[in-house]
Amino acid sequence: MSNTAGAKLRPEDVTALRRSVRxxxxxxxxxxxxxxxxxxxxxxxxxxxVVVGAAGEADVREAVRFATAHGLPVAVKSAAHQMVSAAEGxxxxxxxxMAGISVDPRNRTVRAEAGVRWSEVLPRTAEFGLAxxxxxxxxxxxxxxxxxxxxxxxxxxxxxxxxxxxxRLTVVTxxxxxxxxxxxxxxxxxxxxxxxxxxxxxxxxxxxxxxxxPRFHGGGIYFAGEHLARVLDxxxxxLPTVGEDMTSSIGIQRLPDIPVLPEPLRGAFxxxxxxxxxxxxxxxxxxxxxxxxxxxxxxxxVEDRPFAAIGEIHRxxxxxIPYVDRSLCLEDFSEETAQALxxxxxxxSGCTLANVEIRxxxxxxxxxxxFPNSVASRGLPFAVFGFALGAPDRAExxxxxxxxxxxxxAPWAAERNMVNFLSPDEATGAAGVRAVYGAERYDxxxxxxxxxxxxxxxxxNHNIPPA
Numbered sequence: 001m002s003n004t005a006g007a008k009l010r011p012e013d014v015t016a017l018r019r020s021v022r023x024x025x026x027x028x029x030x031x032x033x034x035x036x037x038x039x040x041x042x043x044x045x046x047x048x049x050v051v052v053g054a055a056g057e058a059d060v061r062e063a064v065r066f067a068t069a070h071g072l073p074v075a076v077k078s079a080a081h082q083m084v085s086a087a088e089g090x091x092x093x094x095x096x097x098m099a100g101i102s103v104d105p106r107n108r109t110v111r112a113e114a115g116v117r118w119s120e121v122l123p124r125t126a127e128f129g130l131a132x133x134x135x136x137x138x139x140x141x142x143x144x145x146x147x148x149x150x151x152x153x154x155x156x157x158x159x160x161x162x163x164x165x166x167x168r169l170t171v172v173t174x175x176x177x178x179x180x181x182x183x184x185x186x187x188x189x190x191x192x193x194x195x196x197x198x199x200x201x202x203x204x205x206x207x208x209x210x211x212x213x214p215r216f217h218g219g220g221i222y223f224a225g226e227h228l229a230r231v232l233d234x235x236x237x238x239l240p241t242v243g244e245d246m247t248s249s250i251g252i253q254r255l256p257d258i259p260v261l262p263e264p265l266r267g268a269f270x271x272x273x274x275x276x277x278x279x280x281x282x283x284x285x286x287x288x289x290x291x292x293x294x295x296x297x298x299x300x301x302v303e304d305r306p307f308a309a310i311g312e313i314h315r316x317x318x319x320x321i322p323y324v325d326r327s328l329c330l331e332d333f334s335e336e337t338a339q340a341l342x343x344x345x346x347x348x349s350g351c352t353l354a355n356v357e358i359r360x361x362x363x364x365x366x367x368x369x370x371f372p373n374s375v376a377s378r379g380l381p382f383a384v385f386g387f388a389l390g391a392p393d394r395a396e397x398x399x400x401x402x403x404x405x406x407x408x409x410a411p412w413a414a415e416r417n418m419v420n421f422l423s424p425d426e427a428t429g430a431a432g433v434r435a436v437y438g439a440e441r442y443d444x445x446x447x448x449x450x451x452x453x454x455x456x457x458x459x460x461n462h463n464i465p466p467a
Contacts, residue, residue: 009050009070020062023055023097036094037077040139042322043392044083044424048075048092054114055097057170057178057204064202065176067091068457074174075460076202078115078141082148084424085460093202095143100205103128109167111207112142122308131155131213131307133162135420136314143206148197148420149375151383153313154216154276157244157363161378162208163194164369170205174453178204183371192448195374195437197419198461199445200452217284218276218313219301225269227295228252228346232338234294235273242287244363245278251314251357252345256389264298269347272357274313275302323354323389324398326406327421329414330382333358337412344408352401354389358382374445376437377418384409385421399425419462427462436462443467 018025026033027050036053037046049072052063067074067090075087078095095114101121102111105128112121119138125131133152135145150162159165169181171193179201181190192200223231235250242248250273257267273291277284281304288302305312330337341358345351359382366379377383386406388398415435417427427433434442442464449456450466459465 013070014050017050017052017062017066020066021052021055021059023053023059024051026051026053037092038320039077039080039083040320041081041083042320043324043395044086046075046077046080046083046087046092048087048090051092051094053094053097057098057172060093060095060114060172060202060204061176061178063091063093064172064174064457068174068176068455073459074202074457076114076198078144079117079139081137081140082144082420082422084422084462087460090460095141095204098204103130103210105130108210108212109207110210111205114143114202114204116142118142118145119311122310125210126214126306126308129212129214130210132208132210133159133165134310135162136311137316138311139318143203144198145420146206146208147193147195147203149195149377149418150420151359151361151365151418153247153249153274153359154218154278154307154310155211155213156365157247157361158278159211160364160367160369161375163373163375164364164371165209166194166206166371166373167209168207169193169203171201171203173201174455174457188448189452190371191373192445192452195376195419196445196448196464199449199458199464201458213278213307215304215306216276216278216310217281217302217304218274219303219305220275220299220313220315221273221292221297221302222265222299223271223273223295224298225252225271226347228271229338229342230295231271231273231291232341233335234291236333236335236338238290239360246287247276247360249274249314249357249359251355252341253355254352255354262299268298270298276310276313321389322391323387324395324402324425325385325387325421325423326402326426327383327385327417327423328406328409329377329380329417330358330384330409330412331380331414332412333382334412337409340408340411344405351405352388353386353405355387356384356405357387358384374437374441375419376416376441380414380416380418383418383421422462430463430465433462433464
């Protein structure tokens with residue numbers, strides 16, 4: 001059985017691998033292979049030579065050792081919300097069976113194994129009135145989200161990236177060794193892992209800080225798309241008036257006509273203002289008054305909520321869908337930028353993208369954490385994400401429309417970008433990845449890669465080759 005990496009697996013090799021691990025070992029012809037390789041983005045399929053469904057960290061070690069002994073690069077999948085490569089010719093480690101969670105309310109920390117999703121952490125921390133720096137989509141995996149930075153729509157402007165809250169990682173590096181990584185024990189690997197997004201090993205467990213936040217005031221306000229210019233203008237003027245306890249974003253959405261959506265949103269072109277506020281409901285209502293006054297709302301879903309309802313802010317799709325996407329960060333969101341965005345995506349633009357969103361960052365996102373890490377987007381004030389929904393046979397048409405919109409914002413775009421938002425079409429080579437991280441950060445990451453993964457075993461990603 002050959003693969004694109006040039007190595008061959010004999011039947012006896014696969015038999016030996018099966019004997020060495022507790023979880024399943026699956027080949028392309030095996031029952032269960034397709035389900036084990038399933039992804040959130042139906043446009044991006046995984047086609048590895050062999051899959052190991054890791055039942056624990058011992059399985060991860062055996063899988064990595066097997067891969068390196070047979071010349072197979074390694075990919076890792078948890079919830080598979082961000083796909084970069086089909087992993088052809090490689091060994092895929094899936095982590096969904098590694099589902100352990102423990103909450104320490106006294107020290108306000110959580111330990112989560114590699115397969116845990118935020119939707120599983122949120123009810124556990126809520127029992128103690130605690131809150132993690134979870135993202136907009138609770139079905140995303142904790143580890144992958146955090147290794148790419150992790151931008152919370154509730155706690156981020158107050159406490160920083162999810163990566164900034166990490167205190168310890170357990171990781172299997174390319175030599176098959178299990179390492180306990182802290183800022184004190186291995187500061188360079190700790191720095192590289194948190195921002196390096198899977199380039200340095202397989203994280204089997206992560207420990208991070210949580211915060212005493214039982215509730216928030218927030219949700220979404222939907223305006224008719226014809227009011228896009230008014231909403232953007234009001235939002236731009238409002239942002240400097242609010243504190244770090246207020247996080248917000250705007251989605252310019254062309255919604256499908258499906259029953260799961262409430263009546264005023266079905267098949268509609270809308271502007272979705274998202275709000276996450278940590279102060280009182282009364283204070284939140286007063287702060288939102290200027291935005292509510294800018295245009296009549298189609299639907300107003302902002303209310304006091306338990307923290308575990310964080311997914312109601314963005315209302316991201318839960319079930320797998322086919323899409324293509326692109327992203328960028330902006331150095332500025334001026335009046336001129338807003339006018340360009342209206343021309344590119346407004347009612348007269350002919351835009352067909354399902355969603356173009358702009359997220360306001362700032363606050364603690366800009367500050368270096370107590371224990372430094374390699375998060376690439378620190379200091380950038382806005383992030384933009386474009387999303388085109390459609391079957392794989394429409395991919396080129398959808399990419400062209402994405403290019404029209406995202407390239408139209410190029411005059412205000414930063415070179416650096418948010419790693420978690422990168423698509424398979426972005427940063428496809430070393431020069432692109434270097435631009436995303438910035439030269440100094442990239443060179444330091446490449447030096448760490450040379451130390452911890454000199455053969456570039458972990459390369460099915462936005463890859464940082466060894467220096």
